[in-house]
Amino acid sequence: MPVLLAMSSVFAAMGLSTLASHLLPSTDTTNSVILLIGLAVGVDYSLFYIRREREERAKGRGHLDAVEIAAETSGHAVVVSGIAVMIAMAGLFLATDVVFSSLAVGSILVVAVSVIGSLTVLPALLAKLGRWVDRPRVPLLWRLSARRAGAPRIWPALLRPALRRPVLALVISVGALLALAVPAAGMKMKFPGMEDLPRTTPAMQAYDRLTAAFPSTGTAHYLAVEAPAADAPRVKAALAALAREAGGDPLFAPVEADGPDIEQSADGTVSVLQVATPYHTRTDEARQSLDRLRDVYVPEAMSGLSNVDYAVGGDVAGSVDYAAHIKRKLPLVMAFVLILTFVVMVLTFRSVVVALTSILLNLLSVGAAYGLLVLVFQGTWAEGLLGFTSMGSIVTWLPLFLFVVLFGLSMDYHVFVVSRIREAVQRGVSNRDAVAYGITSSAGTVSSAAIVMVAVFSIFATLSTIDMKQLGIGLAAAILLDATIIRAVVLPSVMTLLGDANWWAPRFLRKRQPARHASQPERELVSVH
Structure with missing residues (x-):
């Protein structure tokens, strides 16, 4: 069903x-x-x-x-x-x-x-x-x-260390997750290039045969300039001078014998110069050539012209600019998600503390997933194990997409588990026993749901393209960490340490709980000793 x-x-x-x-x-x-x-x-x-x-x-x-x-x-x-x-x-x-x-x-x-x-x-x-x-x-x-x-047996045994020694369990589990998240600080983002696509597909096999027959190396930057039509000759002369100067730089390819490749629109208002570099798109040298073109050669060439607009594009620029765009937008997206999620959790559980711990635990899970991605895909040690060739970076769009998906899906488990804990607390059960009851009574459901999610996400990890493989590994690993370490160790440790403070809220958020009807039987609680 x-x-x-x-x-x-x-x-x-x-x-x-x-x-x-x-x-x-x-x-x-x-x-x-x-x-x-x-x-x-x-x-x-x-x-x-x-x-x-x-x-x-x-x-x-x-x-x-x-x-x-x-x-x-x-x-x-x-x-x-x-x-x-x-x-x-x-x-x-x-x-x-x-x-x-x-x-x-x-x-x-x-x-x-x-x-x-x-x-x-x-x-x-x-x-x-x-x-x-x-x-x-x-x-x-x-x-x-x-x-x-x-009465369940496995989960009470797993919970016992977190409930008996919450400080020790919290320090060890959070320390392990933070250690796993540390590599995320060195995350690099790039678009996959032609060299990153699987060579087993017919399209790439045809491409490889074509490049073998007509060898070519490197890539090209494209400088587009918009200026009044009357200035078209001056723009063309400036672009030709730029091409000759860049051609003497080892970061760029020499200018062809018949001159630089400059195209102009029919009305003379737009001019495009192709500046070749002998390095592939994702190399550091290609990135350096883009920076030098934008920071040095283009401003110098355009300094003698007025009323001009210009931009440098191409595969290298597209990868660099999109990565910069994602880095600029990620804090905004994170702030939006965190603030609204906090509001929803506060209104749902009438507790500021529960809302804060929910956000912190989910951030910990996302950080660990980021670190794991960097460890696996920015290095080469897992290539043979997972069947991929490392591109030395993470696909540009993945961190932002992973954040929103993982943060949303992690809330599934958290809301369900904390709801069961609150049920017990509202019936007068002690905080420690309520935590044990909430987690053990929901453990079967959470475990089953996590298994289904991991199985679905693992399908993506078997695909040949590097972006889908990174997506599948990132999602599957994060859900596995969230359903095990976070829910079985970190969450019970935190809620046990906080005790009644878990349910603190400002007076205006508190509401009077309706008295339980006499005919409503007590829930059977599971205590962990």
């Missing part, structure tokens, strides 16, 4: 994104991202709902009562989680990039459809099917899950 509901959300979102493409530009990668995000959140939300409904039926409730309780608890968590994911994906609009805007539209649509389906179609199906929702049973898996229907 979770897979069917997730796929229905994916197909619905693809249809809606087609309609949205009449208003906003769409790219050919939008449907791939819809599939990626849709499977992840669709399966997650369905699992949250179904596992809670099963849990309530196992306690003796009728199936309609179980569905109502699941709607009140897991349904609320799904709404909050969906809002958090959509806020994160909306941050892509601030990148002012057509591709990111297209991905934002597709992601927001599929999350919205998944949330609506989880609040309408899923509870209706559960109410209609009743106990038949567990039919047909997979014999071996059903026996294993039936054995676990009582």
